[in-house]
Structure formats: C-alpha cells, structure tokens
Amino acid sequence: MRWENRFSKDAVAVDASEIRELLKVLADPRIISFAGGIPDPALFPMAEMNKIVSALESDPDIYRQAMQYSPTEGYLPLREWIAARVTTPQISLQTENVLITNGAQQSLTLLASTLIDNGDAIAVASPTYLGALQVFSGRRPRYLSIATDEDGLLPEEVERAFKQGCKFLYTIPDFQNPGGMTIPEDRRRRIVELAHQYDVPVIEDTAYRALYYDAPPPPSLLEIEGQLLGEERWQDEGLVMQLGTVSKTMMPALRVGWTIAAASLIEKLVLLKQANDLHTSTFNQIIAHELAINVLDQHVEKLREVYGQRRDAMVAALQKYLPNSTRFTVPGGGMFVWLTLPEGLDAKILLEKALPEAELAFVPGASFHTDGGGKNTIRLSFSTNSPEVIDDGMKKLSALISRESSVVLT
Amino acid sequence: MRWENRFSKDAVAVDASEIRELLKVLADPRIISFAGGIPDPALFPMAEMNKIVSALESDPDIYRQAMQYSPTEGYLPLREWIAARVTTPQISLQTENVLITNGAQQSLTLLASTLIDNGDAIAVASPTYLGALQVFSGRRPRYLSIATDEDGLLPEEVERAFKQGCKFLYTIPDFQNPGGMTIPEDRRRRIVELAHQYDVPVIEDTAYRALYYDAPPPPSLLEIEGQLLGEERWQDEGLVMQLGTVSKTMMPALRVGWTIAAASLIEKLVLLKQANDLHTSTFNQIIAHELAINVLDQHVEKLREVYGQRRDAMVAALQKYLPNSTRFTVPGGGMFVWLTLPEGLDAKILLEKALPEAELAFVPGASFHTDGGGKNTIRLSFSTNSPEVIDDGMKKLSALISRESSVVLT
Numbered sequence: 140m141r142w143e144n145r146f147s148k149d150a151v152a153v154d155a156s157e158i159r160e161l162l163k164v165l166a167d168p169r170i171i172s173f174a175g176g177i178p179d180p181a182l183f184p185m186a187e188m189n190k191i192v193s194a195l196e197s198d199p200d201i202y203r204q205a206m207q208y209s210p211t212e213g214y215l216p217l218r219e220w221i222a223a224r225v226t227t228p229q230i231s232l233q234t235e236n237v238l239i240t241n242g243a244q245q246s247l248t249l250l251a252s253t254l255i256d257n258g259d260a261i262a263v264a265s266p267t268y269l270g271a272l273q274v275f276s277g278r279r280p281r282y283l284s285i286a287t288d289e290d291g292l293l294p295e296e297v298e299r300a301f302k303q304g305c306k307f308l309y310t311i312p313d314f315q316n317p318g319g320m321t322i323p324e325d326r327r328r329r330i331v332e333l334a335h336q337y338d339v340p341v342i343e344d345t346a347y348r349a350l351y352y353d354a355p356p357p358p359s360l361l362e363i364e365g366q367l368l369g370e371e372r373w374q375d376e377g378l379v380m381q382l383g384t385v386s387k388t389m390m391p392a393l394r395v396g397w398t399i400a401a402a403s404l405i406e407k408l409v410l411l412k413q414a415n416d417l418h419t420s421t422f423n424q425i426i427a428h429e430l431a432i433n434v435l436d437q438h439v440e441k442l443r444e445v446y447g448q449r450r451d452a453m454v455a456a457l458q459k460y461l462p463n464s465t466r467f468t469v470p471g472g473g474m475f476v477w478l479t480l481p482e483g484l485d486a487k488i489l490l491e492k493a494l495p496e497a498e499l500a501f502v503p504g505a506s507f508h509t510d511g512g513g514k515n516t517i518r519l520s521f522s523t524n525s526p527e528v529i530d531d532g533m534k535k536l537s538a539l540i541s542r543e544s545s546v547v548l549t
Numbered sequence: 550m551r552w553e554n555r556f557s558k559d560a561v562a563v564d565a566s567e568i569r570e571l572l573k574v575l576a577d578p579r580i581i582s583f584a585g586g587i588p589d590p591a592l593f594p595m596a597e598m599n600k601i602v603s604a605l606e607s608d609p610d611i612y613r614q615a616m617q618y619s620p621t622e623g624y625l626p627l628r629e630w631i632a633a634r635v636t637t638p639q640i641s642l643q644t645e646n647v648l649i650t651n652g653a654q655q656s657l658t659l660l661a662s663t664l665i666d667n668g669d670a671i672a673v674a675s676p677t678y679l680g681a682l683q684v685f686s687g688r689r690p691r692y693l694s695i696a697t698d699e700d701g702l703l704p705e706e707v708e709r710a711f712k713q714g715c716k717f718l719y720t721i722p723d724f725q726n727p728g729g730m731t732i733p734e735d736r737r738r739r740i741v742e743l744a745h746q747y748d749v750p751v752i753e754d755t756a757y758r759a760l761y762y763d764a765p766p767p768p769s770l771l772e773i774e775g776q777l778l779g780e781e782r783w784q785d786e787g788l789v790m791q792l793g794t795v796s797k798t799m800m801p802a803l804r805v806g807w808t809i810a811a812a813s814l815i816e817k818l819v820l821l822k823q824a825n826d827l828h829t830s831t832f833n834q835i836i837a838h839e840l841a842i843n844v845l846d847q848h849v850e851k852l853r854e855v856y857g858q859r860r861d862a863m864v865a866a867l868q869k870y871l872p873n874s875t876r877f878t879v880p881g882g883g884m885f886v887w888l889t890l891p892e893g894l895d896a897k898i899l900l901e902k903a904l905p906e907a908e909l910a911f912v913p914g915a916s917f918h919t920d921g922g923g924k925n926t927i928r929l930s931f932s933t934n935s936p937e938v939i940d941d942g943m944k945k946l947s948a949l950i951s952r953e954s955s956v957v958l959t
Binding site for chain 2: 140141142143145146147148149150153154155175177178180181183185188189192196199202203204205206207208209240241242244245248252253254255256259270273274276277278306338340386390391392393394401403404407410411413414415416417418419420421422423
C-alpha cells in the first residue's frame with residue numbers, strides 16, 4: 140500500500156506551500172529575493188550573543204543545566220520578563236499567563252489543536268499569514284474570510300463572521316503579513332467589543348509590532364481589552380490571546396516565541412506542548428532572555444533605523460517606477476509592501492517571468508487568501524536588501540509589470 | 550464561557566501526566582530522584598561544545614546563517630550524517646529519507662498527525678513510553694495493548710493486534726522505556742514478518758539503542774527489514790520508520806531528533822513540520838552535527854562505562870535488599886529497571902509514602918499502560934545517581950516495600 144493511502148484526513152489537508160517552493164529558488168545566489176519575511180542576518184546581535192555564551196562557559200553548573208531537559212512551560216526568568224513587558228495598566232500578567240513555544244508558529248499549532256475541531260468555523264483576514272493557514276488547515280476548519288482595506292480588517296465584515304459563530308478570529312493588527320496594514324485604534328476597539336458581544340476569542344499575532352518606522356502602533360488588542368474589562372475581569376473573561384516571537388527582533392534560529400492567555404487556557408496548551416516536543420531548548424531560552432534584558436531595546440532601535448531606510452527606499456522606488464495602474468501600500472512598519480496589479484494580471488505568471496528575466500523573487504498574493512482571491516497581488520519584502528539593491532529590483536519589477544500590463548490591456 | 554468549553558475533542562483527550570506532576574517534586578533538592586529518564590548533566594560534552602561555539606564565532610558568516618531561518622527538512626550535513634550512520638548493508642539511506650525534528654518526541658507528534666484519524670486502532674506495548682501515549686491520545690485512537698514478557702513484545706499478541714487491523718505498531722526494541730526489555734533477534738524478525746504479512750507500519754524508537762552495557766543489541770527492525778526486502782524493494786515497500794535522538798547520547802536541550810522513513814512519507818512529514826514550527830533551530834543542529842562527527846563515539850563509550858556501573862549498582866542493591874516477593878528486570882542497557890511488586894501493592898500509594906519518608910522518587914508503572922494494568926509496578930532510573938546514592942536509595946526503597954508488603958500480606 141502506498142503511504143498516501145495511509146494518511147489521516149488532517150494530513151491530506153496540509154499541502155505544499157508557495158513560499159516553501161520559492162525558498163528553494165532562493166538558494167540560487169543570482170536571484171535577488173524580495174520573497175521571504177526574514178530578518179537581515181547582518182543585523183543579528185552576534186557580539187552580544189558571544190558575550191552571553193562566554194558567561195555561560197564560565198559558569199559550568201548553569202551551562203550544564205542549560206543543556207538539560209527543562210519544564211514545558213518555559214524558562215522562568217524569560218516568562219517573567221515577558222509577563223512584565225506585556226503587562227498593561229489594566230492587566231497585570233503573571234507567569235502562568237505565559238507559555239514559551241518554538242516561535243509563534245508553534246503557538247499557532249498548539250492553539251489550533253486546542254480550539255479547532257474538524258468543520259469548526261474560524262475567521263481570518265483576506266489576505267493573511269500563510270503559515271497560519273497551513274496550521275489551521277491541518278485541523279480542517281471552515282474559513283470565514285474577512286475582507287480588509289488599507290486599515291486592515293473591516294469591522295462590519297468581522298461582525299458578519301462573528302454572527303455566524305466561529306471558534307476564533309486570527310489577526311495581525313500591526314504592519315500585517317502580508318498586506319502591511321495597521322488597524323487604527325478605533326477599529327481595534329470595535330473588534331474587541333464585537334469579540335465580547337459575540338463571545339469570540341481573538342488570536343493577536345504581534346510578530347512585527349516592535350518594528351515601526353514612523354509612529355508606534357496603536358494599543359494592542361490585549362491592552363484595549365484590558366481597558367474594556369479591567370484587571371479583575373480579564374483573568375476570567377479575557378478573550379484575547381497574544382502571540383510574540385524573538386524571530387524578527389533578535390534571531391529566528393533561537394526558535395523562541397510565546398503565547399499569552401488566560402491561565403486556564405495556558406494550562407491546556409502546556410499539556411499539548413509537552414506531548415508535542417516536551418519543551419523548547421533551555422539553552423536557546425537562556426540566550427533569548429539574556430538578549431532581551433541586555434540589548435533588545437537598543438537593538439530594536441537599530442533595526443527600526445535600518446529597516447525604515449529600506450522601507451523608504453522601496454516606497455520611493457515604487458513611486459518612481461511603477462505604472463500608475465498598480466497600487467501599493469505604504470506600511471508604517473514590519474517587512475512588507477503589498478502590490479495590487481491591474482485586474483487580469485496573474486502574479487504567479489509574473490513570477491515565472493521575473494525569476495529568469497529579472498532574476499528577482501517575490502511572493503504571489505493568492506496563497507495568502509482562503510477565498511480564491513488575490514491573484515493580481517504581490518508581497519514584497521524590504522528587510523534583507525540595501526536601498527540600492529531595492530531601487531534596482533523595483534525598477535526591473537516595474538518594467539516587467541508595465542510590459543505585462545500592456546499585454547493584458549491590449 | 551469558560552475555556553474548558555471551547556476545547557477541541559482532541560485537546561480534551563490530552564490529560565496531565567504522572568511524570569509531569571512528579572517533575573515538580575524533583576525541584577526539591579532533598580528528594581533523591583530515580584524518576585526521570587534523563588541523562589546525567591555531569592557527563593555532558595561541554596568542552597567539545599565550547600570548541601564548536603568558538604569555531605562558529607571565528608566564522609561570522611556561518612555563525613549568522615546558523616541563527617537564521619533554515620529549511621524545514623533540517624541541516625543537510627546532519628541529515629547526511631544520519632543517513633550514512635543508519636544505512637544498513639541492504640538499505641542505502643538518502644537524505645530524503647531523513648527529517649530533523651525537535652527530539653524524537655516531535656517525530657512522534659508528526660507521525661501521529663500524519664497517520665492517525667480519530668478512532669483508528671494503533672498497537673502499543675504494555676507497558677510503553679508515556680510520552681508516546683500522550684501524543685497518540687491527542688489523536689483519539691483506539692489502543693490495542695500488546696502484552697510483553699522479559700523479552701518485550703509477545704509475537705502472538707502482535708499478530709492478534711495486526712489481525713484486527715491497525716494503523717501502526719509503536720515499539721522501543723532496545724532497553725525499553727519503561728520496562729528495560731530488549732527484544733531478541735528471532736522475535737524482531739517475526740515482528741517484521743508479521744508487519745509485512747498484515748501490512749502494518751512499525752515505528753521503531755531507538756532512543757536508548759547506543760547505551761548498551763553488556764553486548765550490543767540485536768539488529769534494528771530497520772536492518773532486519775532491509776534483510777527481508779533488499780534495497781530495491783525497501784524504498785518502495787519499507788514499513789519500518791525509525792526514530793532517533795541526541796537527547797540521551799549528547800544533550801537534551803539541543804532538542805534534536807529525527808525520523809527515518811520512505812521518501813514519500815518524509816515528504817508529508819516535512820509539510821506538517823513546516824506548519825508545526827517551521828524548522829528546528831539551525832544553531833542547535835550545527836552543534837549536534839559537530840558533536841556527532843567529532844566526539845559522539847568516544848563520548849558514548851564513556852556513557853556506557855558510567856551508566857553501566859550505575860546499572861550494576863542498582864541491580865546489586867536490589868538483589869541485596871529487595872524482599873523476594875518483588876521481581877525486577879536486569880536491563881542490558883538504557884536507563885531503567887522495572888519492578889513488579891507483590892499483587893495488591895499500589896505503587897502510587899508507595900510513592901506517596903516514599904517521598905516524605907524515604908525522600909526518594911520513582912515513577913509508578915500504571916501510567917505506562919493503556920489497559921489499566923501495572924498498578925503494582927515501578928520504573929526506576931539509574932542514570933543520574935552515583936553507585937553510593939543508588940545503594941542507599943534502593944536500601945530505603947526496599948525497606949519501604951518490605952514494610953508495605955507485610956501490611957498487605959497480613
């Protein structure tokens with residue numbers, strides 16, 4: 140019997156992703172990539188990391204414990220740091236509100252397993268993070284796709300989904316992946332109110348929140364929920380779960396992220412995490428904690444400066460070169476600019492031409508949609524290339540779009 | 550609405566484990582633990598690890614890449630090393646037969662998601678590894694519990710399970726956790742033949758295989774399947790999936806393990822791993838690979854010597870002190886001795902007395918059974934204590950068992 144015939148229904152539902160196939164192309168050094176949502180390794184805090192490891196080496200007992208099995212919940216000082224960092228005026232987070240995971244991706248995995256039964260409705264933005272769709276699809280939910288505009292989720296569409304009943308809403312309110320949109324404060328408040336009105340939990344993914352290049356983003360959904368409920372009610376009635384990660388602000392290969400939620404939910408997530416992989420590397424958690432308390436704030440300031448210049452370079456180049464039939468977002472932070480090509484232009488076909496002709500890569504937007512839409516959209520990342528390379532790449536991409544648009548229009 | 554009411558059926562099926570509650574007690578330094586199946590941190594190869602990190606520090610480009618996102622399949626040199634290491638005379642493993650995971654625990658998670666639908670029958674030994682039961686239970690299977698004797702799985706019981714039809718058999722053929730049994734070669738051969746006769750895949754967990762203290766264990770199920778099928782047929786018809794880990798032979802907090810299987814199965818596992826947590830820490834995989842190629846063999850020889858002495862000390866102490874109403878296994882390797890107390894003695898109640906009275910911990914055996922059995926059994930680990938501490942602990946434990954037995958018998 141072939142293995143395919145042995146697969147569970149859930150496994151059959153998990154399919155190869157566009158991004159994955161693309162990442163293979165990126166091994167070719169001739170290709171300039173605007174595809175991956177990855178940080179620039181040249182900016183990693185290596186000197187600080189070396190100091191941390193040296194300090195461990197000089198304390199053999201702690202170093203040995205760093206290499207041993209450790210509690211599933213995570214390294215206590217790191218959980219304490221996160222609880223203190225995310226605590227809001229109204230919500231005093233405790234360590235039992237924090238679970239350490241292998242990046243926010245595993246937070247999504249554990250939440251999906253904990254909350255989704257086959258056939259359950261869940262609400263996601265259109266477009267939204269592809270990796271979340273991959274996780275959720277492995278639980279075979281029914282997607283309620285929520286339309287967005289340049290300010291992110293449309294509250295009336297959120298309400299329409301909530302009215303139908305759904306297990307949760309998944310959202311990235313700050314500098315969204317892939318669309319670059321940031322939800323304004325009044326809209327955030329409305330979404331949190333709707334969540335309580337219809338009793339729908341909300342997963343708030345804050346992966347890009349610290350990476351702002353103009354003003355800081357509005358209060359998080361968690362903060363707003365705190366204002367709405369107050370401390371005493373939040374621990375019992377809070378519906379917002381907040382995900383965080385060190386992958387964008389420190390280094391992805393630490394594989395350290397977290398989930399913040401009501402203690403009774405965290406308790407169940409811990410059991411699933413224990414079954415999943417026992418615990419996240421103790422060593423990596425210690426490094427993440429030391430980086431967090433010693434260098435994170437200055438480091439993120441540097442990232443804002445460098446990524447901000449790259450954001451500016453991409454926006455300026457697109458303004459200069461793009462045909463005016465193509466629209467794009469101007470993100471206030473994060474890593475992505477979102478292009479909407481003229482109707483009828485297929486971004487996948489454009490990529491197939493861009494790779495050999497312009498030697499550049501991007502992600503066609505269709506994969507970020509659960510509703511079959513977005514065929515004429517593109518996600519561009521500005522995080523890993525210099526302003527000069529960005530300018531050159533956008534020039535070539537724009538020329539290609541102009542050419543292909545004229546083909547479509549004639 | 551309380552969070553409990555939002556949990557998926559799968560999440561409800563995952564319950565708190567005995568081992569987990571026990572590990573909390575172990576934070577108390579007064580308690581001598583024979584509970585955890587964990588390596589002794591005093592034996593970790595720290596000097597070699599320091600050399601590896603220093604070498605990385607002196608090569609900044611590679612070091613930065615070590616901290617970046619990387620392919621889901623795993624670090625190629627590590628996959629190559631594993632493929633070469635596990636290759637048998639009949640099965641020449643390729644990198645596409647190897648997926649790197651966060652320890653063998655995550656290998657189990659991915660296999661469970663890929664192969665088990667709710668209600669599917671799966672076959673497990675009684676007793677078996679608790680962590681496997683935790684993962685499998687999260688898919689809500691039907692357990693076919695297979696009886697064991699001092700040589701592990703009983704082939705006639707395996708056949709009885711296979712005849713009923715099941716998605717797979719999970720087994721630890723070498724120095725089993727928790728029972729310490731090793732399946733002899735003829736019995737292994739019979740199990741592999743039965744797997745092919747009834748078309749049932751077999752998950753072979755080799756976590757303890759390298760830790761033998763007398764003779765090396767018999768050929769693995771994978772090797773035997775190679776002998777049965779030959780190379781050309783294995784890649785298409787192989788039913789054995791083999792799991793490995795560096796947690797017992799190197800250091801657990803690297804969180805590096807692997808799955809070896811047919812390429813068409815690995816391909817699906819990669820998709821699920823990608824959805825689960827993107828990839829295993831690049832940094833940790835590089836360290837694991839460097840340790841593997843530079844020091845693993847000498848290091849494991851040292852482990853065999855030290856753990857072998859501890860095994861001997863535990864066996865000698867039990868022979869000296871235990872009342873003869875209590876039987877125990879003499880394991881040829883691994884970390885565990887398995888005790889069977891007189892009928893009617895409850896190991897959980899014994900533990901509740903052992904903790905305050907003898908200040909020692911062990912794992913009551915019931916948790917390793919899916920059939921409600923094993924209430925009068927105990928798992929003892931000899932891996933982390935010196936021969937002197939082991940002798941003292943076994944003396945106290947034996948005295949307690951003698952006293953409690955006399956209570957039961959009178």
